[in-house]
Amino acid sequence: MQNYLVAMAVFAGLYALLALGLNVVWGMTGMINLGLAGFFAVGAYASALASKKGGVPIVAGVAAAAVAAAAAGALMAVTTARLRGDYLAIITLGFSEVVRLVASNELWLTNGTDGISGIPGPWRGRVPPTTFNALYLGIVILTVAVIFLACQRLRHSPYGRALRAIRDDDQVASVAGKPVIAFKVQAFALSAAILGVAGALWAHYTSFIAPEAFAPLVTIYIVLALTAGGTGNNVGALVGAVLVVFFMEATRFATGWIGALAPVQIAALREALIGAGLLLVLRLRPHGLVPERIVRVAAPGAEHRVSIGSSR
Amino acid sequence: MLGEVAQLALNGMMAGTILAVPAIGFTAIYAVLRFPNFTVASHLTIGAFAGWVANTALGLPAAAAVAVAFVVAGVAGVVNDELLLKPLRPAGGLTTAIGAVALTIVLENVVRFVFGNDLRGYALPIQRDWQLAGVRIGPQQVQNFALAVVAMTGVFVFLAFTRMGKAMRAVADNPTLASIKGIDADRVARLTNFVAMGLAGVGGMLVGLDTSIDPLTGFRVILSVFAAAVVGGLGSIPGAVVGALTIGVGEELSLLVWAPAYRSVVGFAAILLVLTLRPRGLLGERAY
Numbered sequence: 001m002q003n004y005l006v007a008m009a010v011f012a013g014l015y016a017l018l019a020l021g022l023n024v025v026w027g028m029t030g031m032i033n034l035g036l037a038g039f040f041a042v043g044a045y046a047s048a049l050a051s052k053k054g055g056v057p058i059v060a061g062v063a064a065a066a067v068a069a070a071a072a073g074a075l076m077a078v079t080t081a082r083l084r085g086d087y088l089a090i091i092t093l094g095f096s097e098v099v100r101l102v103a104s105n106e107l108w109l110t111n112g113t114d115g116i117s118g119i120p121g122p123w124r125g126r127v128p129p130t131t132f133n134a135l136y137l138g139i140v141i142l143t144v145a146v147i148f149l150a151c152q153r154l155r156h157s158p159y160g161r162a163l164r165a166i167r168d169d170d171q172v173a174s175v176a177g178k179p180v181i182a183f184k185v186q187a188f189a190l191s192a193a194i195l196g197v198a199g200a201l202w203a204h205y206t207s208f209i210a211p212e213a214f215a216p217l218v219t220i221y222i223v224l225a226l227t228a229g230g231t232g233n234n235v236g237a238l239v240g241a242v243l244v245v246f247f248m249e250a251t252r253f254a255t256g257w258i259g260a261l262a263p264v265q266i267a268a269l270r271e272a273l274i275g276a277g278l279l280l281v282l283r284l285r286p287h288g289l290v291p292e293r294i295v296r297v298a299a300p301g302a303e304h305r306v307s308i309g310s311s312r
Numbered sequence: 313m314l315g316e317v318a319q320l321a322l323n324g325m326m327a328g329t330i331l332a333v334p335a336i337g338f339t340a341i342y343a344v345l346r347f348p349n350f351t352v353a354s355h356l357t358i359g360a361f362a363g364w365v366a367n368t369a370l371g372l373p374a375a376a377a378v379a380v381a382f383v384v385a386g387v388a389g390v391v392n393d394e395l396l397l398k399p400l401r402p403a404g405g406l407t408t409a410i411g412a413v414a415l416t417i418v419l420e421n422v423v424r425f426v427f428g429n430d431l432r433g434y435a436l437p438i439q440r441d442w443q444l445a446g447v448r449i450g451p452q453q454v455q456n457f458a459l460a461v462v463a464m465t466g467v468f469v470f471l472a473f474t475r476m477g478k479a480m481r482a483v484a485d486n487p488t489l490a491s492i493k494g495i496d497a498d499r500v501a502r503l504t505n506f507v508a509m510g511l512a513g514v515g516g517m518l519v520g521l522d523t524s525i526d527p528l529t530g531f532r533v534i535l536s537v538f539a540a541a542v543v544g545g546l547g548s549i550p551g552a553v554v555g556a557l558t559i560g561v562g563e564e565l566s567l568l569v570w571a572p573a574y575r576s577v578v579g580f581a582a583i584l585l586v587l588t589l590r591p592r593g594l595l596g597e598r599a600y
Binding site: 030032034079080082083085086087089090091093094095097098101102104105216217219220223224227262264265267268269271272274275276278279282283286 | 342346347348350396399400403405406407409410411413414415416417418420421422424425428429531534535538539542546571573574576577579580583584587588591
């Protein structure tokens with residue numbers, strides 16, 4: 001039971017990282033990414049391959065994951081930077097499918113659908129499994145804390161304000177002299193790097209990765225986490241991640257209680273519930289449980305107001 | 313070698329014509345409602361399964377079962393949009409796109425819940441392939457091609473000559489102006505959804521007739537559908553046809569250099585290439 005709770009806490013931490021990563025593009029810059037699972041996968045594979053086949057230290061593998069995911073993200077953003085957001089939606093969704101195809105078919109590199117096993121973890125094998133789990137939870141919490149603080153810093157910095165300006169109206173930002181395209185590409189790459197780090201941490205924790213783990217459903221989990229918590233808000237990303245893990249586990253137990261269903265039906269029911277959960281949140285609480293708050297300094301003569309959300 | 317290329321090009325034309333059917337659906341919804349409706353994937357699957365039930369359980373021939381696929385997927389499209397996606401539209405196109413991905417997952421799993429994960433094949437008469445100048449062609453292929461052409465001709469006639477078709481084009485072109493002229497945007501949206509998702513359903517069944525179907529049928533085709541729509545010019549119906557033929561032939565010709573598993577990567581590569589060189593697509597956005 002204790003192991004189970006620690007594992008869930010690790011997953012919640014990883015989802016928090018993913019939600020923070022998504023928040024940098026979707027929440028702060030207003031760019032969509034429907035291929036989160038793909039960037040997560042790129043990070044996981046990059047770090048797994050670098051540390052297992054390349055023999056580099058795990059920390060270097062995680063760095064490689066961030067670089068690889070950021071490069072992929074930058075490519076997607078450059079290709080669609082001048083176009084409507086719909087193109088980015090299409091291209092990122094396509095990207096995640098391509099990643100899965102490549103991972104399933106390049107046997108020499110990824111071992112195909114059998115996946116890569118025996119991915120090294122910090123101190124794995126040298127300490128008892130319980131200690132490993134606890135240590136890993138510490139590493140994840142530390143990473144989440146660092147990235148959370150960095151994201152908060154980003155949000156309140158002039159750079160973050162420029163990103164929000166682009167989100168709210170990129171033409172105005174452009175007229176104000178901001179290099180909009182450079183900002184968009186950087187934000188997307190930065191976000192992808194965070195997703196990649198989450199993927200790497202996941203690979204080193206579970207020690208096994210396979211293409212089917214990176215299905216579009218993962219993207220739904222992450223979007224659900226951020227939307228439920230509060231888009232645009234880093235605290236919301238953390239809250240949402242915990243909620244999503246809780247919700248996922250709740251559906252596991254709830255569907256377990258229903259008798260007379262085939263395993264495939266239970267799996268289908270759970271996936272459908274998670275999709276339905278996102279639809280419900282989008283409908284009922286589009287700004288999430290912890291809505292973004294931007295206190296605007298009143299212009300002379302104008303009334304002071306607190307604006308919630310944005311005109312996206 | 314030349315014979316092989318001719319064979320692949322022919323297969324590509326056939327596959328491209330089938331691909332054009334759901335691609336028209338995807339691009340039509342984009343033109344009228346201004347968001348990428350990813351639920352085309354699940355309505356493709358829904359149509360494929362509706363046609364399969366009509367074909368195997370009710371014993372209808374494939375050509376009649378396609379009509380069932382159209383109606384069932386079309387009705388499902390209207391209902392799903394009215395109940396689930398339409399309320400999200402005021403929040404913006406991208407929010408609706410996210411909702412569409414969530415809805416796709418839900419619908420795919422509803423199909424999985426009912427039918428399971430097994431591969432299913434249609435009940436088709438076994439026919440010998442024809443040989444023409446060293447190129448093989450199957451009677452079923454020809455029938456699928458003909459069905460796709462009939463469906464597309466229907467759409468073109470509808471858009472070009474009927475009052476409602478003209479209203480659809482008007483809303484796609486300029487929603488404000490259309491509403492000033494008294495066109496009911498809601499009705500047009502419903503009709504667009506019915507026709508577009510119906511076409512997705514027909515496309516799903518035609519894809520299934522070639523191979524077999526399972527709950528992921530739609531998701532496997534969707535990358536090619538996006539590619540067809542983007543390559544031709546998102547929102548352009550003739551563009552979707554041109555794009556689909558390009559992607560269809562490109563995917564088949566890729567077999568000369570790549571493993572079959574990478575067929576759908578061709579579509580993705582084509583999207584990247586077109587967006588880099590000619591972002592509005594081959595025919596340009598909003599061409600009719």
